[in-house]
Amino acid sequence: MCQPPNNTGPQSIQQNTTLINDNFNNHLSEEEQNSLKLKHGKVKIQMNDNSDNNFSGLRHLGYCYQHGIETEKNEIKAFELYEAAAEKGDVDSIYQLGYCYQHGIGTEKNEIKAFELYKASADMGHVVSTYNFGKCYENGIGIEKNDNEAFKLYEKAAEKGHIISIYNLGKCYSCGIGIEYNKIKAFELYKKAADKDHLDSIYQLGFCYLFGTGTEENVIKAFELYTKAADKDHLDSINILGFCYHYGIGTEASEIKAFELYKKASDKGHLDSMYKLGNCYLFGIGTEANEIKALELYKKASDKGHLDSMYKLGNCYLFGIGTEANDIKALELYQKVAGR
Structure with a gap:
């Protein structure tokens, strides 16, 4: 149950903007896009005024350059604008600058500087920075x-x-990270974040009900939670929902539905679903047997480090399933699995 958090939009304080994201790859809503387009023109005018207090304008313009909103994408300019706003004391820009250093956006990657900037903005009360500051300590970043x-x-x-911190706190209690293992607190925190529609938390809450961890076992509730998250394209939930249909957990067994769900997640790059589809x-x-397709899927997932797929691919080479038998390749794959 110890899985990395999903990236969702942050909660923040001392700001009235929704432009700060835990993950810069998140898509803006149409409303946010339109808002930025309007601000882009205003900011250009304000920039000509050289106002020392216009740090929010600098930040918004930086965001536009970073994401190519109403202007050509230019990450270097974005970085420079965040830096200028950060120098004026804008807490959001200090956070953004830290993110740029962490991920090498518009500048050379520098995890130590990222850590320092997250600390600076966290000390100013920036909630997302506090979360990222915690991630640095958990993962040894800077x-x-x-x-x-x-x-x-x-x-x-x-x-x-x-919300993501609530989820991560649940993970800490679930896995004993920095605190004594407490399955009841983990359940409560996953539920709290799940009630706010945090998809990883919905998924983990499903596991709590599936195995009776921190609560009474309830496979029907588990199935319902997996369905809820799967309907929002949460790949882990699509995968486990396929497993539920495969073995009749919380629902009537259906190998066809299981196959369809494994394929859906596999097509989007989910490695365990590739393995199950194989x-x-x-x-x-749930489909007609096809050893060649099975081999292809095992190989695809194996190439990305999926151990079960590596082992199955070794079996395919050992016994000539979907390909010619090749003892040397089989041995190499088994050794890789053993080495992990």
């Missing part, structure tokens, strides 16, 4: 790993309503 510090920072951001083709589960 600083030595420290699970205890990570837990404290997630807790601090969670207390201010930051099994469907190998054994004719």
Whole structure:
């Protein structure tokens, strides 16, 4: 149940903008896009005024350059604008600058600077920075790993309503990261974030009900939660929902539905679904048996490091399933699996 958090929009304080995201790859809503288009023209005019107080304009313009909104995409200009606004003390821009340094956006990647900037903006009360500051400690980004510090920072951001931090706090209790293992608290935190439609939390809450972790076992509730998250294209949930249909967990068994769900997630790059889809083709589960397709799927997932697929691919080469037998390739794959 210890899985990385999903990227969703942050909660923030001391700002009235929704432009700050935990992940710059998140898509803006149409309303936000239109708002930025209007601001883009205004900001250009304001920039000509050289107002020392116009840090929000600098930041908005930086965001437009970063994402190519009403202007040609230019990450270097975006970085320079964030830097200018950060120098004026704009907490959102200090956060954005940290993110740029962490991911090498418009500048050379520098995790130490990213850590320092997240700390600076977190100390100013920026909730998303507090979360990212915690991630730095959890994953050793720009600083030595420290699970205890990570837990404290997630807790601090969670207390201010930051959904991903609530989820991460649940993960800490679930896995004993920086705090003693407590399955009941983990369940409560996953539920709290799930009630706010955080998809990873909905998925983890499903596992709590599936295995009776921190609550009474209830496979029907688990199935309902997986369905809810799967309907919003959460790939892990689509995969586990396929598993539920495959084995009749919380619903009537349907190998055809299982196959369809595995294929849906596999087509979007979900490695475990590729593996399960390979099994469907190998054994004719919900579809006609096809050893060549099975081999292709095992190979695709294996190439991306999926261990079960590596092992199955080794079996295919050993026994000549979907390909000519090749003992050397089989041995190489088994050794890779053993080495992991």
